[in-house]
Amino acid sequence: MASVTCTAPVNIAVIKYWGKRDTELILPTNDSLSVTLSQDILHSKTSISAQAEFDQDRLWLNGKEEDITKNKRMHNCFRETRALRRAMEEQDGSLPKLSTFGVHVCSENNFPTAAGLASSASGLAALVFALAQLYKLPIDMSDLSRIARQGSGSACRSLFGGFVAWETGKEDDGSDSRAVQIAPDTHWPELEALVCVVSDKKKGTSSTSGMQQTIESSPLMQERLRVVPGRMAAMTQAILDRDFPAFAELTMQDSNQFHSVCLDTYPPIFYLNDTSRGIIQLIHAYNKLHGGYKAAYTFDAGPNAVIYAPKENMKEIIQLIHHYFPAGQDTPRDVYFSDPYQVFQDDAASFDQPPAVNPEVIPIYPGGSVSRLLHTKVHDGPRVLAESDSLLTAEGLPKRTV
Amino acid sequence: MASVTCTAPVNIAVIKYWGKRDTELILPTNDSLSVTLSQDILHSKTSISAQAEFDQDRLWLNGKEEDITKNKRMHNCFRETRALRRAMEEQDGSLPKLSTFGVHVCSENNFPTAAGLASSASGLAALVFALAQLYKLPIDMSDLSRIARQGSGSACRSLFGGFVAWETGKEDDGSDSRAVQIAPDTHWPELEALVCVVSDKKKGTSSTSGMQQTIESSPLMQERLRVVPGRMAAMTQAILDRDFPAFAELTMQDSNQFHSVCLDTYPPIFYLNDTSRGIIQLIHAYNKLHGGYKAAYTFDAGPNAVIYAPKENMKEIIQLIHHYFPAGQDTPRDVYFSDPYQVFQDDAASFDQPPAVNPEVIPIYPGGSVSRLLHTKVHDGPRVLAESDSLLTAEGLPKRTV
Numbered sequence: 001m002a003s004v005t006c007t008a009p010v011n012i013a014v015i016k017y018w019g020k021r022d023t024e025l026i027l028p029t030n031d032s033l034s035v036t037l038s039q040d041i042l043h044s045k046t047s048i049s050a051q052a053e054f055d056q057d058r059l060w061l062n063g064k065e066e067d068i069t070k071n072k073r074m075h076n077c078f079r080e081t082r083a084l085r086r087a088m089e090e091q092d093g094s095l096p097k098l099s100t101f102g103v104h105v106c107s108e109n110n111f112p113t114a115a116g117l118a119s120s121a122s123g124l125a126a127l128v129f130a131l132a133q134l135y136k137l138p139i140d141m142s143d144l145s146r147i148a149r150q151g152s153g154s155a156c157r158s159l160f161g162g163f164v165a166w167e168t169g170k171e172d173d174g175s176d177s178r179a180v181q182i183a184p185d186t187h188w189p190e191l192e193a194l195v196c197v198v199s200d201k202k203k204g205t206s207s208t209s210g211m212q213q214t215i216e217s218s219p220l221m222q223e224r225l226r227v228v229p230g231r232m233a234a235m236t237q238a239i240l241d242r243d244f245p246a247f248a249e250l251t252m253q254d255s256n257q258f259h260s261v262c263l264d265t266y267p268p269i270f271y272l273n274d275t276s277r278g279i280i281q282l283i284h285a286y287n288k289l290h291g292g293y294k295a296a297y298t299f300d301a302g303p304n305a306v307i308y309a310p311k312e313n314m315k316e317i318i319q320l321i322h323h324y325f326p327a328g329q330d331t332p333r334d335v336y337f338s339d340p341y342q343v344f345q346d347d348a349a350s351f352d353q354p355p356a357v358n359p360e361v362i363p364i365y366p367g368g369s370v371s372r373l374l375h376t377k378v379h380d381g382p383r384v385l386a387e388s389d390s391l392l393t394a395e396g397l398p399k400r401t402v
Numbered sequence: 403m404a405s406v407t408c409t410a411p412v413n414i415a416v417i418k419y420w421g422k423r424d425t426e427l428i429l430p431t432n433d434s435l436s437v438t439l440s441q442d443i444l445h446s447k448t449s450i451s452a453q454a455e456f457d458q459d460r461l462w463l464n465g466k467e468e469d470i471t472k473n474k475r476m477h478n479c480f481r482e483t484r485a486l487r488r489a490m491e492e493q494d495g496s497l498p499k500l501s502t503f504g505v506h507v508c509s510e511n512n513f514p515t516a517a518g519l520a521s522s523a524s525g526l527a528a529l530v531f532a533l534a535q536l537y538k539l540p541i542d543m544s545d546l547s548r549i550a551r552q553g554s555g556s557a558c559r560s561l562f563g564g565f566v567a568w569e570t571g572k573e574d575d576g577s578d579s580r581a582v583q584i585a586p587d588t589h590w591p592e593l594e595a596l597v598c599v600v601s602d603k604k605k606g607t608s609s610t611s612g613m614q615q616t617i618e619s620s621p622l623m624q625e626r627l628r629v630v631p632g633r634m635a636a637m638t639q640a641i642l643d644r645d646f647p648a649f650a651e652l653t654m655q656d657s658n659q660f661h662s663v664c665l666d667t668y669p670p671i672f673y674l675n676d677t678s679r680g681i682i683q684l685i686h687a688y689n690k691l692h693g694g695y696k697a698a699y700t701f702d703a704g705p706n707a708v709i710y711a712p713k714e715n716m717k718e719i720i721q722l723i724h725h726y727f728p729a730g731q732d733t734p735r736d737v738y739f740s741d742p743y744q745v746f747q748d749d750a751a752s753f754d755q756p757p758a759v760n761p762e763v764i765p766i767y768p769g770g771s772v773s774r775l776l777h778t779k780v781h782d783g784p785r786v787l788a789e790s791d792s793l794l795t796a797e798g799l800p801k802r803t804v
Contacts, residue, residue: 201765220662223625253668260622260666266651267686268658274676284669363603 002098004133005047005390008126008382009039010117011157011164012193012306014251014298015228015235016258018207019215025174026153029215030228033165033235034157035308036185037193038379041336044122045385046107046130049396054102060391061123062108063402076150077128078103085135098135105130106391106398111374117195117304124151125158129382141381145179161185161380163239165232185378188242190310194317196325197372198275198303205269207301210262218264224257244310248296251308252283255298271301275325275369278362279305282324285358286317314375319354321370328368336374404500406535407449407792410528410784411441412519413559413566414595414708416653416700417630417637418660420609421617427576428555431617432630434568435637436559437710438587439595440781443738446524447787448509448532451798456504462793463525464510465804478552479530480505487537500537507532508793508800519597519706526553527560531784543783547581563587563782565641567634587780590644592712596719598727599774600677600705607671609703612664620666626659646712650698653710654685657700673703677727677771680764681707684726687760688719716777721756723772730770737775 017032057078059068068074085099107126109119128148132139145156149166157164162184169176205213214221231250238246262269272280276299283297295309295317309317318335327333336343393399419434459480461470470476487501509528511521530550534541547558551568559566564586571578607615616623633652640648664671674682678701685699697711697719711719720737729735738745795801 219629220622220625220659220666223622227621249668256668256670257622257666260662263665264622264659264662266655266658268682270679270682273679277672277675280670280672 001049001051002096002134003047003049003387003390003392003396004130005045005385005387006126006130006133006382007039007043007045007385008122008129008158009036009161009379010042010119010122011036011154012298012300013154013157014247014308015231015254016300017154017166018211018258018261019221020153020211021168022172022174023212025177026149027174027177028153028166028168030225031165031168031232032154032157033163033182033232034154035163035191035193035378036158036161036381037195038376039383040379041374041376042109042111042117042122042195044107044109044119044126045389045391046105046123046126047391048103048105048127048130048134049392050098050101050103050134051396052101054104054396056102058102058104060104060106060398060401063398063400065401068105073124073151074127077124077131077147080147080150081128081131081135081137084137084139088135088137103134104392104396108391117197120152121154121158124148124155125382127151128155129159133384142178142180146174146177149174149177149179159381162187162378165236182236182239185380188239188378190242190312191244192309192311192314192375192377194307194309194314194321195372195374195376196279196305196307196321196370197374198273198279198305199369199371200273200275200303202273204271204302210265210269210301213269214261214265217266218261220264221261224261227257245293248287248293248308251296251298259299271303272299273303275365276303276305278325278365278369279307279321282320282357282362283307285362286320289355289357311377316355318373318375320357321373323354323364324357324362325365325370326367328371331368331371333368333370334372336372336376403451403453404498404536405449405451405789405792405794405798406532407447407787407789408528408532408535408784409441409445409447409787410524410531410560411438411563411781412444412524413438413556414700414702415556415559416649416710417633417656418702419556419568420613420660420663421623422555422613423570424574424576425614427579428551429576429579430555430568430570432627433570433634434556434559435584435634436556436566436568437593437595437780438560438563438566438783439597440778441785442781443776443778444511444513444519444524444597446509446511446521446528447791447793448507448525448528449793450505450507450529450532450536451792451794452500452503452505452536453798454503456506456798458504460504460506462506462508462800462803465800465802467803470507475526475553476529479526479533479549482549482552483530483533483537483539486539486541490537490539505536506794506798510793519599522554523556523560526550526557527784529553530557531561535786544580544582548576548579551576551579551581561783564589564780567638584638584641587782590641590780592644592714593646594711594713594716594777594779596709596711596716596723597774597776597778598681598707598709598723598772599776600675600681600707601771601773602675602677602705604675606673606704612667612671612703615671616663616667619668620663622666623663626663629659647695650689650695650710653698653700661701673705674701675705677767678705678707680727680767680771681709681723684722684759684764685709687764688722691757691759713779718757720775720777722759723775725756725766726759726764727767727772728769730773733770733773735770735772735774737777739777
C-alpha cells in the first residue's frame, strides 16, 4: 500500500490562454503567462491511495463519489503517469507493482465552487503532482506539466509557484507544450492580489466550448494571435524587472483583449457584467487619480476580478472596494487575508474612508454586488502534506463525504 | 427675407462607422452602411430664416439659444453652403444676396435627449438640407452629403431614405467621401425596426473621442479594417436580395465587433450594459428556437438596442420584450407605433403571452430596465415642410423656448 496527500495552487493568467490548436492533446493557440496565488487561501487538496486489493479506480470530488471512467481528462493523467511507473517497474524488478494496483482518489477545494473560481487547474495539478509522488516518478516539473496539460490546459501552470509561462510549442504531439517558471514567488514578494468574487445569476459559457467557438468564428482572434508573442516577451521582461507599471498595463490590456474576442465570437460570449465593468472603471479612475499605475485588474472566464497591486497599495484598494462595492445589508461579507491568515466580516466600521476617486464616473454599486474578498499573494507551487492530513482513511475511503 | 423648415431622419448603422482617418474633414477609416428610420417617430426639425436685418447668425437648439460661433461643426456647414450660394449670386446678379444675410436657426428633436438616441446625425442633416433649400443650391444629395459629413460624420447618411452607404473615399480632401443610396425604402417594405431604450445611469464615452481612442490603442482595430470591405459587399448584396438571414447575421456580427474594438481600446470603452446583453441573448435564443433568423440586434455608442426584423415577426418580438424586460411597476412605459402612428401604455394586459424562449438562459429583468419602445420602419429622407410648420416667427425668433 502507498498513499500520498498534496495540495496545488490556483493560478491567474495575466496573458490569457483562449483557444486550442489540438483539442485532444490540449495544445493552445498561443502562449500564456500566469501568477500563482497562495495556497493558504485557495488550493485543491488531493489524497491518493494505491492498494493491491483495490479492484478498480475510484474518485471522490468534494465529498461525492464520481464515475472516474467518465472523466476523460483525469483518465489521461492516470494513463500517462501509470505508463511511466510501469516503465520504472520493468527496469527495476524490486519496485512494488503500483502500476497494477487500483487507486482511490479523494480531492477537495478549500474554496466553494459557488465562489466562481476555476478549480480545474488546481485540481488537475494536485492530481498529477500527487500521482508523481505516489509513483516516485523521477521526472521534473516541466515534464510533469505536459501530463497535467492533458488533464486541464491551465493546470500545467499550477505545477509551479511564482510566475509561470505555458509555451504552446511547435510539435504536433505536444511534447514541447509545457509550463516553465519565469521567476519564483520570492522574486517579487511585494506583488499581491485581491480576488473580488462578483455575484452573478447568469450561467456563463464553459471555457472549453467558448474558446473553440472563438477560434471558429471571431475574425479578430487572428489579430490576437499576432499580438500575443510581443506581449509575452514584454510581460516576461516586466516580471524580471519587477516593473509594476509595465506589468499592470499589459495585464489590463490582455484581459480586455480576451473579453473582446469573446464578444467578437458568434454568437457572442459575455463573462463581464455591470459589476465587473464597475471594477474596471474604478481601477482606471484610481490609477488616473495618482497619475500612474497603482493597481491592475484581470478577469478570467467569469465576472470575478483579480486585482494585482504592490503590497503598499492594497489597504487603499480594499477601502475603495469597500466604499464603491459595499457588502449587502443582510449578507455581511467575509474578507480573507493570507498573511497572516485571518477572516473577518466586512461592515461599515471595518475600514477608514477611501480616497476620493472621481465620484462622477464611479457610482456606488448595490450592496452585495461583490460577495467576497480574498486578499492573497504570489506564492509557491504544489506541496506534499503529512500522512495525518490525508483525506482518506487507512482503508482508502474518504474521511468525510456529503 | 427667406425661410424654410425641414425634417431629417435618424439612421442606424448595420455596418458601423468607428474611427476617423482625418478628424478635421471627418473622413472615416472604413465604409459604413445604415438604415433610415421613419421620421414619423424620430426626426430632427430645423427652421432657418435669412434676413438682411439679421446682424449675426443665431441658433436655438431644443428651445435654448446656443453660441453658434462655438459650434465648429455647424460652422463648417454654414461656410460650405454660403460659399456655394455666393458663387451662384456672382454668376447671376438678379439673385437676392442671401449669402450676405445673417441666419436664425431653430432646431428641435421630437425625441428626448434622455432617450439616449444620437441626435447629431439627424440634426446636422436637417440643417444642411434646410440650408440647401434656403439657398436653392442646385446640388444633388450625394454632393450635399459631403457637406453634412463635415458637420457630423454619420449625418451624411441621414440625407437619404432607405439603405445608405457612406463611402470612405480615397482622396485626402474628402471629395469622394460621401453617402450613396443602396436602395430606397420602398425596396424592402417588410423590414421594420424596434428601438428599445435601455435605462442606464452611467455616462458613456462620447463617440467622437471614443473612436479616436480606439484607432490609437486597439490592436484588434487593424483586423477590423481588413474585415469591413467584405462585410460591406455582403451586406449590400443581402439588402439588394432582401435576404433577411444574411442581413441579420452580418448586422449582429458587426455590432458585436464594434463593441469588441471598444473593449480592446485602452482604457476600455463600454457601451453595452447588462440589459443590452440580456437583449442580445434573448434575440439569439429566439432565433435558435426557430432554427433561423427571426430578428437581429444592433447597438450604437450606448446601451439602446435596435432590433431589425420582418414585419411578420414584430408582434412576437414586442411580446418577448414585454415579457423578459417588463415595464417598471410605478413607471408605465410608452410604446410608440409608426404605422399607423399611435402611442399606448405598456401594462400587463397589453400583450398576449410570448412564446417560450429558453427560460433557463434568459432571466426576467428588473422592471423598467427598458424604459421605452419605438416600433418603426425603414422610411424616406429629409422632407420640406410648409411655412406654417416653422419653428420661427416671421421676425425670425423661436415660437417656443424653454
